Amino acid sequence: MGKGDASSHREEHPHRVRRAVAALLGVVLVAGGAVAWQTGQAEEWWHDLRGDAEAPADPAAVAPPPEVDVPDVVRPAALAPAAAGAGPLDRAAVAAALRPLAAKDLGPHVLAAVAPLTGTGFAYQATEGTPVAMPASTTKVVTSAVALFLLGPGKTFATRTVLEKSGTTPRLVLVGGGDPYLTRTPASADDGTSPTYQPQRADIRTLARSTAASLRASGVRVVRLGYDDTLFSGPAMNPRWEAGYFPEEVSPISPLWLDTGRTADGSTRVKDPSGTAALEFRRELARAGIKVAGATAHTAAAPTATAVAQVTSPTVAQIVQRLLEVSDNNAAEVLLRQIGVADGGGGTFAAGQAAVARVLKANGIDLGASVLYDGSGLSRSNRLAPQVLVDVLRWAASDEAPQLRPLLAGLPVAGYTGSLDDRMDHGPAAGRGRVRAKTGTLTGVTSLAGIAVDRKGRLMAFALMADRVRAPKATLARTAMDDAAAGLGACLC
Template structure:
């Protein structure tokens, strides 16, 4: 991890010393370059001697193919600073960038924080170690921990099982729908239902799973369909959420959850996500001509169950992408519990928080002021510092899995309609965060946050985090001028030549 250095500090340039006699650097380089040539000559000599002279020579080719033209050689010397364009660009532009960033930071209130860096080198900060409410910037911590603990390519599996194998198409007893923590399990109607602001990007088809049961030859279930979410605990809502959040912004959720706990033609979310998923799956089986004698319920599958069918989720990196792009709260909460299960063996919010906190410490991030109360950032009990968020961003970059999962200004996700007419449109990547605070004159404060990257042509990048806390800061008339001031300052870098312009010629 790149560690920030003080504002205005410079990385030392290459030292030049006077020659003191003996072979100069060019002679040494020339001698070094001869080593591969001598090796090739020796290999050629050995190969020539190894040919069996009793074998006839191969016939000449019928047509002669001209060799490809040699690539154009770069005229830039190996010792030129053009071989380090990002460093050179930083050295030329960093002072001007400081002059743009530092005055903006001074305008922030005492309850907010911000930090800006370039390639991990600190440019300026305001209250970097102040513990503030992060809102959905909390999801950046969940994303980094999920990629580390779970693995980017891991997939989550939903199972259908029975206590006994079907006989002549008949399941004697209950059929179990067993959740594997997949937050994107969806009926085919759900992604286009407009029930949520952002459609599911990488759904796991519950219809395909129902088809697999039918394809297995099942025609009748003498019992009912039981939803099993026992992979995680039974906490369906995180504590610390404000009024009007539970059941609307997030939850109820469990290791088995379909359509964010919705059932077709039911205006209300299911009170128990396991029972809701079982009810939705029962409907699907009946549509496929399978008779279900009993009703839908929640319960726990027999440990030695007979597996009839299964389906895998998208990869963890795609699930993380869904969480960051759409600021998906249920996905964040389930990922936090999965982190706890893999890291500690317990699928709970508390276990997930401990594993994530340990990861921050492992990454060298100060955690004494940090509180991880939930995964979504909806809890008013969460506390993060801008220094911690920026350190997580500095462990990645815009081209990394985490960087690529962030919304793009004016184009995608929660930034689709933000900065669309600004020069940073199509370039700036960032995670938004919002918490309102009725009544506005009572703590805790409202929140508006934005953290991410502004890539620069040629490979370098600006890393930034801004977490605003204040009584009415979530009002657009209050936060948008501050956001605009931030991107205006960020977009001044580089004021001169970019790394792409300074690269080898």
């Protein structure tokens, strides 16, 4: 069985895309690294969007894992003149940096693409044989980009209650809005992981108490209870997933769940996330002083129902930050359903992927032989060309798509944060901290897709993929791919 990884418009001046900022891309300050390229502005924009009381964590302040030997962060008194972030890359230098991809541990099918982060053309392409490969969790780069584009970075999703006053006892309906991070209580928002950034989550206890207060103010003390999860439809488990993915890898996808469909103690996943959420809400409602009569019913809220209370999710930008950092399969699949809803096709896997293909095509990204069946990359039927991943990253860096900046800002920093916090510790030391990338891991598959800044300050996008790795070689294959990515940061390209 394969396993997935572990979670205001600003007009940009055209010339800014030609300059680099290491504050976004890495930890080590390099010559020209702190000049005002637009992804550096994205960090400020991202901070404003998050609304944090404190400044966002500087990756330089994040202690590397103890087993990683990295050079000290250098903070020069005065920065050197800005290095050009754009322009052609030296093809020979890029090829030399990627020599670790020739390692036999990676197996017979290794694909790669490297290109300047801005402009057109590729500095390196290796697509011998089949030009597409299983992308694993690098699929989340595509899902996140389309979600930011179609939904908007500031979009939130509301879990709400409405009241239908027909009959002698009014019916209260809990309506799922597709919040991927709704929790049972404020305390359960701590899921045991230690990401660099943890968004503020909504919880069902707060919703129940707000609902009870509103009902009492209206003179209502007794209700019948229903729950509505009709925002999403179709199968809750993707037919292209392996049967064993539940409960180990992913929950049945629902617009109404608690703690990503897990039990209260977090030990496993529940078969009916919506029903479980409704029962938990019923208990909290009773604790808040509202009596619930009869059984809890699965229903669809009437359009004429009166709004009672609601809680809202983190923004799409915050969700993307979280899911990229910890490679959150569940949040990625909820976002895919939200993409389908926003595109008018409905909350199904198929509608979400149709919307992804349409949005990419509309933005000049040719899928060619690539095909995706989910949003997380768990499906072993997914196929992506590395050039598609590179083009999505370049789209996120373009002047035409400022709303996609959280994608770049959310990529883990090699050797420091998220799914890369213990990676790239064997490659060139000069490359550590200069790479941000999304990992991809399935049985027999290892991949990386992200951005790097080399020692000249050149910005590049890359995608490295191998999908025929022999099981005994999995760790060595991952190290070889890490060394290649670190090489891009260390090179003079």
